Amino acid sequence: MFIQFHIKWHLSLFSVDGEAQKLTQPQMSITRGERKTARIECHVVGFSENDYIHWYRQKPDAALERILYFSTGNPVFDQVSDRGKFEVRKESSGSICILTVPRTTKSDTATYYCAAWDDTVLESH
Template identity: 50%
Template sequence: MGTVNMWTPILLSNYGDVHRLGLLKQTQLSITKAESKTIRIECHATVSDFGNAYIHWYRQKPGAPPERILYFSSQLHLDSDSDKEKFNAEKKIDKSLCILTIRRIASSDAATYYCQNTGTGKQ
């Protein structure tokens, strides 16, 4: 019997805050990967004081409201301790880039993921 690869689609969205806080833009429209692989989702920022800005990552599963996964400025804060091994986020300040990493993806990770900027307050 052969091995069946399950593919999990990850949809991305451009919900960046375009007001005084600057713009966050995700250039990847969608990602599809085999289960148990790792995905990196990039979000490019046009944000003043990007190094100190709070970046939030959200996911919205089909038929469900959006939920925040994590936020970070200089330190990562996960909304659920059980997600410690699943999610990570980092900033590449010199490239004005924030990156969400999702490890060991599963079919339950199929969702729309997006980033948001709240300036220098975590809100």
């Protein structure tokens, strides 16, 4: 059985100081068999080390839900059960964030999204 991972996003985000950020993805979908590893990449242009990356998923016929967010250090998961399900890291360049599902299951079928904003937005509002 294959799991279909849909990755759909192309967002332009702006910080308070007007520096544009742009999110892109190298592939539109990923298909993996059960108990395989899936890597979903989010490329961020205009990203700084302190910016926050948020990962979301939307399962078929379900509401959008946030999985986690992080900047530097350990990610913060919205659901305790997702701690062992997902891994996340930034490449050394800082412009690529990778969400990994180490052992896919049928329940992982969803559309996955990433979003980014810098810490000045959080401080200013």
